[in-house]
Amino acid sequence: MQLELIRNATLKVIYGGHVLLIDPYFAPRHSLPSFTGRSPNPMTELPRPIDDILEGVELVIVSHLHTDHFDSVAKERVPKSLPILCQPGNEENIREAGFTDVTPLTESTVWQGLTITPRQGSHGVGPVAEKMGSVIGFTLEAAGEPTVYWAGDTVLYPPVVETIRQVSPDIIVTHSCGARWDGDLIVMDAEQTLEVSRMAPQATIVATHMEALDHATVTRHDLRQAADAAGLDPSRLLIPADGETLHLGR
Template sequence: MKLQLIRNATLKLDYAGRTVLIDPYLAPKHSLPSFANRSENPMVELPVSIEAILDGVELVIVSHLHSDHFDDVAKERLPKHLPIFCQPGDEGEIRAAGFTDVIPLVDRASWQGLTLTRREGSHGLGAVVELMGSVMGFTLEAAGEPSIYWAGDTVLYPPVASVIAETKPDIIVTHSCGARWDGDLIVMDAQETVAVCETSGDAVVVATHMEALDHATITRHDLREAADNSGISAMKLRIPADGDVLVLEGAAT
């Protein structure tokens, strides 16, 4: 399979002969408000054109409706006939944007040989969760392909650890920028990402959602340094730059 990090959480997967776009955030640099009074967002441009991003896309997955995961540019530019999987409760707003094939991922669903399973996430812990709202992760599986656990906008908490322990995914995608809201951690930071690496057996961990938003606290350099200090190899923890394409077959070596 091939995984391309576009920017932030936006991924493009070539998987089991299908092309999947996850959490499209297509806004131009500095076109959206700041989250932390440091910079307008996103802080960087897309690494490739929107036309290139959308080329060949057959399925879209939207984990939640925060503007850095499904923005107005994506709503305008994505073909309205594309099937979109989303968390239950978000389908009405997506349909209101003109999309005609919106499928709430309640538990497990199949599409063109792909199996998607909804996974729980927590966009922080404590009172901040009510402000952030519900989110989802998912597991993606297909015959002849490595299994993927896309954790999404979540901190490392018991349900995430349980998915890793019980399903033993080949590839884990984390959001690792250490974003904070009023001081509260709302996605994984370096320490939590290292913990995922240390407890995930032979899985390859791909850290994304970095260096694009002004409420982030962890850079790619910070994460690499923390991983090196903990003896986590560059084959175990991949930290792609925007636009990078990873060819992944399974276990870290």
């Protein structure tokens, strides 16, 4: 498989011979309000033009409707006829934006030979999770490809642990910027990311969703330092830059 980190959670993935776009966030740098007063968002520009990013895309997956996962620019620029898989409950909102092929991911779904299965996530724990709203992750499986677990906007909590145990994925994509809302952790931080690596010794961890938003608390450098201090083999934790493409196998 080939995984390109565009920015934040946005990925362009070639998997099983098909091109997938995950959580498109296309807003220009500093075009959206700050979350904390530190900087307007997003804090970085897209690494390449939107038309280039969209070239060849066959399927879009939208995990939830926060603006840093499916923004107004994406709603304008993503072709309305492209099939979209989304979190149950978000389908009407996406259809209202003019998309004509929208399917809620309620159960394991086979699309063009790819098996896509929704997985539980929690955008924080306790009251902050209610403020953030529901989210999903998913797993990807296909003949001849590594099994991928895209955890999404979640902290490390029991259902994530159970997914790792049940699926034994080859690749785990984490959101590892340690973002906080009202002081509460709402995605994984460095320690939780390292804990994922410890509980899945067979897996390569790909840490994303970093350095794009002003409520993040963990940088790529911070995460690498923590991994080095913990003695983690650098080949087991990949921290791509925006625009970087990874070639991944079992």
